[in-house]
Amino acid sequence: MDETAYITLKDVRKAFGPKKVLNGINLTVPKGRSLVVIGGSGTGKSVMIKTILGIVRPDSGSIAIGGEEVTRLKGKDRDQFLQRFGMLFQGAALFDSLPVWENVAFGLIQGRNMGRKQARDIAMEKLRQVGLGPEVGELHPAELSGGMQKRVGLARAIAADPEIIFFDEPTTGLDPIMADVINNLIVDSVKRLGATTISITHDMASARKIADRIAMIHKGEIIWQGTARAVDTSGNPYVDQFIHGRAEGPIQMEILKA
Amino acid sequence: MNFLANLGRVVLALLTEIGSIVLFIKDALVQGLTPTIYGRQIFDQILKVGYNSLPVVGLTAFFTGGALALQIYLGGSRFNAESLVSTIVALGITRELGPVLAGLMVAGRVGASIAAELGTMRVTEQIDALTTLATNPFKYLVGPRILAGVITLPILVGIADIIGIMGGYIVGTRSLGFNSYAYIKSTSDFLQVDDVVSGLIKAAVFGFIITLMGCYHGFHSKGGAQGVGRATTNAVVSSAILILAANFVLTSLLFSE
Known part of the structure; x- marks a missing residue:
């Protein structure tokens, strides 16, 4: 992709006590594009979005929007920065x-x-x-x-x-028809606004519908990214396991280890 | 060794908690009580914290005043000091029982509801949602509540003082046989402005403690319904203990001459 990056995350790290949630996230989203981040529960998807918004402060790394570093914004500057955002929460x-x-x-x-x-x-x-x-x-x-x-x-x-919209699991907990209604509404409203969006989801139907690009996060790192179509032929065993929803594969659930 | 490790863990947890409360107070004062001011929120909270607490505080004061009159009469009769009833009721209510009991009742009523409300807003991401709508949660949620506590508690205690003294008066004149005129006269002769003012200062501090603890525990609650329940309990218990401790400190400061 030769489009210039609008949202850029460079080596963003965050730990809660001894638990490392973000392990050096590198991610870019071009202006007006829709990125969908897929990944299992507890892999740091929500925390990643919250670091961009400044609700969670990253331990290190850089987050830039339109070339402007945003991690250290405070007070009035931060309020103004947040006015450019919209977010749909999971619940x-x-x-x-x-x-x-x-x-x-x-x-x-x-x-x-x-x-x-x-x-x-x-x-x-x-x-x-x-x-x-x-x-x-x-x-x-x-x-x-x-x-x-x-x-x-x-x-x-x-x-x-808003210029930038985040969707946190927009279809979770909805029946498939309502989920599709929401997906359509997202696509429509994003098109109408020309907004740049990041969505996080584990619903592949939703991801395919709203994504220009897809990135997969695992254990606090982006392990694969590419166009929405390329997700089926990624050749990445983690991505394959996830999109086909198999219990067997390189991703082991915590329960199996315990 | 295990004992030492446990002790260390408890001390560390305590210090962490104190540190995070101090940081919260800083944010509450620096962000919460500076412009932008949400007038409507402040008004709503004054109604909730103050006006809606009137019945419970009034009843508490009334019965306490009455019981105090009875006790002093019965106790005082052992050394012929029954005549002190009116004075001691007035001093006891304005200096101690008015602010402390009103503080504890409001802690139970308001501290718990603040913690439950903000706790639920925290676990359902409503507080994060405020941030994404360019609204500082400290300004919108915490500031108005603390302001309402500091403003309304002294008013509540002022009313509680009047009702408590009235409770003593009713018991004194109806069942203990005091002369109405003499009772009121000895109350007004001995009660000084300082007595009342010291109680109102205490009340303002208690109002700060109650709303601060409610907000702090609500803000830091996690883990669904159980977490909100824990936050509510912690808010009430910690503000009750802090009220009693602060009462001791304030009493020794205010009456040190």
Whole structure:
């Protein structure tokens, strides 16, 4: 790929006590592209995304976005940096004290000091884009099904028209049809915004649908990356084991060792 | 050897905890109590911490004032000191029992609910979500709660003082046979401004302790429902102990002359 890198991670390391979670991550994503990171549970996928956002501070290494080093940002600079992001969380992570529309409008009202009325109109429009009517806007998150919560989470992630969007297991816990609906919505909204995205998932159907490029993470390292099509002919035994979902292979689950 | 290793582990864990609390206090003050100010959040929290605690604090104060009057009357009668009832009730409530009991009741009510709420927000990634929406969780969640605690606890204790003294008055005049006028007069003659103010200063400190512990344990909870339960317990137990310890320190500082 000769496209210039927009998001660049260089030798990013993070340990929690004695446990090394990220073991020197090297990764690049060109602008406007969609990278899907696959890998088993507990391989450091979520931590990797959180280091880019600055929720988790890496022990060493460099993270650059558009050529700007972001690991040391603080205070106002950091708030401004975060305004360029949107994120869809695994469990949607909606604020259960607020009605749906306020969840979607949250980043506009609190982060950008937009007036409530204008923010509400934008929220309703974003909800419409993910296939939810205005009546849903008045409900509370607890009154919604899992699939609807995910869609509200997606509406919240795209509400402020971010340049960069992260999706943390967007389809986990959904039935296959709803999972595909979410995948389509992701593809649509990313195309509409022209955003650069990183998704983490272990759902191969979802990965194939939303990825331009795929990278596989194992034990805190990127062990393979390539185009979405190349994943089937990678020749990498780890990747093959993962995409075919076999228990036997080079990746041994913790349970077998114990 | 095993004993030493265990001892070392406990000491290290304790020091880690203290260090992380100190860092949390730093973040809470530096980030939480500086602009941007979320007025609506502060208002909500003042209602939750203060206004909604009124019934429980009021009842506690009322019954404590009444029981105190009875005890002093019965105890004092052994050396003909029954007449001191009104004074001792007033001093006891304003200096000690008002702030301490209100503090403990609010720790149970508010400290627990803060820890449970923030703990749930932590384990469901809502706190991370705040960050990704360019909202600093210390400013949005921690600052307003601590501010509400420091503002409302003195008000609550002021009200508790009045109700507690009234409890003593009702028991004194209705069942112990004190003259109403004489009871009120001796209360107002002996009660000084310092007595009340010292209690209110204590209350502000307790308000800080309760909300800080609630926020700290909520923020650091992990591991689902069980973790949130543990955070809630820790918040209540640690703020209760800190309230009693701080009460001793404050009493010796405020009344040292």
